[in-house]
Amino acid sequence: MVKNTKKAADFLVGCAMIIISIIFFVAADKMPDSARGIGPGDYPKFVCVLLFILGLVQALRIVITEKGIPMIDWSGVDKRSLVRALIMFVAIVAYYYLMRIIGFPITTMVFLFGSMMFFGYKHKVKAAIISIVFTLFVYILFVRVFQVLLPSGFLI
């Protein structure tokens, strides 16, 4: 078995495209036909066929050149950096959900300060001041000037 992370990823993407195109094609096939012009399902079906072909070309090419299905080489993956990105992604998702509960101002201040620390910014006091001032600036700009109501949360 060949180990090549990039090739393995390309192969997986190719397969994913084939699966996605089949799922969407089946769903589109159930849509009603139209007497004139195209029905709502025809155009998606056309796009699905294109995607299927592209996915197949991608996957087959990898299988042919690598003479088999390549595997992900975990030893070559920089896990620390991936974990960093993952932690930040989870933080953004948490920021999103908390914003709905306790509102934009508090979560934004916490998110800004937390991610500055996570990034390795050294001056805590400066980071805290910037987080607070920037959040208030954005809040006032959007709510007062742009008339966009930022989420205030249902708890506060």
Next chain:
Amino acid sequence: MLPEFLNGLVNVFQPMTFLLMVFGTVVGVVIGALPGLSGSTGIILLLPLVYQLDAGTALVMLCGLFCGSMYGGSIAAILLNTPGTPSAAATVLDGYQMCKQGNAGKALGISATSSFLGGLISSICLILIAPQLAKVALSFHAADYFALSLFGLTIMASTDQNIVKGLISGVLGLLISTVGIDAVAGLDRFTFGNYQLMRGFQLLPVLIGVFALSEFLIIVQKGGEREGTEQAQQKVGRVIPTWLDLKGFALAAIVGAVIGVFIGIIPGTGGSISCFLAYNVAKKMSKHPEKFGHGSPEGIAAPEASNNGTTGGALIPMLTLGVPGDVVTSVMLGALILIGVRPGPMLFVESPDIIYMIFAGMLIVQFIMLLAGYGCAKISPSILKIPQTLLMPIIAVLCIVGAYSNANNMFDVLIAIVFGLIGFGMKKFGYPGAPLVLGLILGPIAEENLNRALVISNNDWSVFVTRPISCIFLLISAASIVYAIYTNIRDGRKELAEKKA
């Protein structure tokens, strides 16, 4: 044409419009200077502001940002040996060398002046070519529009190194565009029971995710501080080039600009391609080719003029056909659609005031950029010292707020976050983001015109090949797909042969 243009000039010089144009240009220079951030991120960050403005003002501000960011990229290229934007990649070669020789100011001055020359020539070409092309495009029928959409997508996808990856990204964009209520029959498509998806995937959250949040995650993954910030020179010195200097690099700049305009017009190509092309041509034409790579003024002038040359060029297909010329214009197109302006030949008929305001704006922006360029060059070491550790979280928050302000809807924020992750994966594995977004933009246009063409022709599919314009577009699209598959097989064989060897 002249009265409309003068009217455009008057509009551009309205105090608020002018101020926002200056603001856009300066933001562009700063954003362009910071490695990792490019013009497309800049436009995304300004979108909440764009909503508040009328279409013309918003557009000239974005044009300023576009042109400013093209010049800004050279600041990091010259001072840090890292291009601030991909379009400044060729400027590194001679710019950094000149900086090392203690002439940072001179290099920045040459860059600003050539960017100005490139932008000026490019704006003039835009003003001369766009209305003519729009006239031709007015005769397009539904079938031609369908073919044009496919053409735009395949061309943009095929300029990527791996054409199949580009096409996958583009076709996925087309598929995503079909989610939501279908425009013809009013039927729910692929919403899988989620009522929020009935609106379909909104463009702005997807743009924010694919271009901005993904970039944020990439920088997080790389971690910590930008490299080389410390080496940015403190002293910049004289910036404005002397008359003698100008004479030395003017020809290279003009040649670079012309190359830029033509590369810009071709959909899907942009500054990152034209800068190297211009560099090579300038080297061949130069009286001192041996100086290239060792701090030659011409080696800075040609790529910098050419990347700004692409700005007006890239606007030509975007405004006249609704097919963007490069990544930044595809984001700009997204911004236009958000504020209710649908670029295409009809825009020239229905809203000539907007078009001529853009023309006038593009011309004036160049002068603003020249002054802003000289000014920012002086303080550029400080711009580069803005700590990434502070800036990136702020940009992430602005992305979230931008996505929310699209429709005051938290679901859009979620979409931006999800597409941030998708964009991150795409960047990691070499799938370009621009075709995906273009697919999302062109998808509905393609479907609507496909339907219209078939209704008119009573479901006669031959209409797509009997109409010459449509036929030509489809042939080129088909050729680029066949070529894509061919090169894929050829590269695969090469790899096989290398492995055997």
